[in-house]
Amino acid sequence: MSDEPIKVLLIEDNPDHAQLIQELLAKERSKQFDLACAARLSTGLKLLAKRSIDVVLLDLSLPDGQRLDTFIRVRDHAPQLPIIVLTSLDDKMLAVKAVQQGAQDYLVKGSIDSNLLGRALLYAIARKQLEEALKQSEERYRTLFQYSGTAMVIAEDDMTISLVNKEFEQLTGYSKNQLEGKMTIPDFLAEKDKQKIIGYYKALQKGKKIPPSYTAKIKRKDNQIRTIFASVGLIPRTKNSIASLTDITEQERTERELKKKSNEIRNYARQMKMAYQALERAYLDMIHALVISVETRDPYTRGHSERVTQYSKEIAAKMGWNDKELNNLELACRIHDVGKIGVSDRILLKNDTLTISEWAEMKMHPVKGAEMLTFSEYFKPVIPIVRHHHERWNGKGYPDGLKGKNIPPGARILAVADTFDAMSSARPYRDAIDYKKIVVELKKNAGTHFDPEIVEIWLEIMEKYGISIL
């Protein structure tokens, strides 16, 4: 409190009493008081409006104001001011009522000394300041509560709702009047989550820990079910709880729809994959049908592709190829002569030596075969093997004259297996060639016609089959 004199307004119609108060205040040395007096309530109220006053001393019995009404009129006129009521000994009950209505204190006329008066005035001012500070703080928290932007609810220890904000009214569909003091927290919980949330509230009251936040379903006044994200805690030094609730129904719906969409996309991708696999199978079936049709046209080559496939795989397996490489090689071997579908029967089935132009047409079958396979990604790894299966190690093969290791390994393997099967099978114009002669032929052409390492591997395999290579 500053050193300024305390400005006291005395509203008292009895001049003797006013005189006494003035004298008592003058005697009080601990603090300086500046006294203004009014003998009527109306004059007192005018003075209050005009002057700066720190505290009011109020007689409750005035010519123009009677009993409690006198106090109420002054209080309402200057709600921020501390008021001490003055009463006679036989009317103490009235003074108590005034204190209950907001007076800071009361003094009984005739029992006042300067010390008591001075102390009562100072305490009244201090108490009022404290009350105002508390009121302001409550006001601040109430404002925060009301304008938090989130639905908030305060409940008593029996879960009766005592305070809600605007957002809570919107969330539940109930008005403040329907909620406060009339409904309980479980009243707006959906059946599914009722027991869980009641459990949390009971645990809170017992001082037990509960999850810092949780989701729950609530049932609005219009019976609509909403999903909320909530957190609840006890208000310090009370049994009251405060909860904040956020409506996450739309967010939840969006997440659900996203999940559904991503499932649909996954299903679509699965269907696409299945369709693609079916298409690949169809391509493969078609190519096999073409291979069979080529072999059917020339009975002497029937089963040729099957045998070449078996021999080539044995060579590649011995060279350490992996499953994927072996599968590609198998496919390439089965279809390597598919391009012969484009060679006319006159040339394909001719028993006699081919003319230069006929031979040129025959030599086109690896190119035609490779071209036939370009319409599907599935055949991409086997195209080089099909195209180059008639290349020679020394670069004198066809169609591109590739040399040595520039020839794809699969094509080099296939060239050896293909030649072996052709020589060991009967032709319309000759019998099957003797194995020994074939071995001599293969050895002779290793390093010119064939990859010498592959010939060597094949000769080892022939031995395994009991075919002497000596």
Ligand SMILES: [Fe+2]
């Ligand atoms: Fe061929």
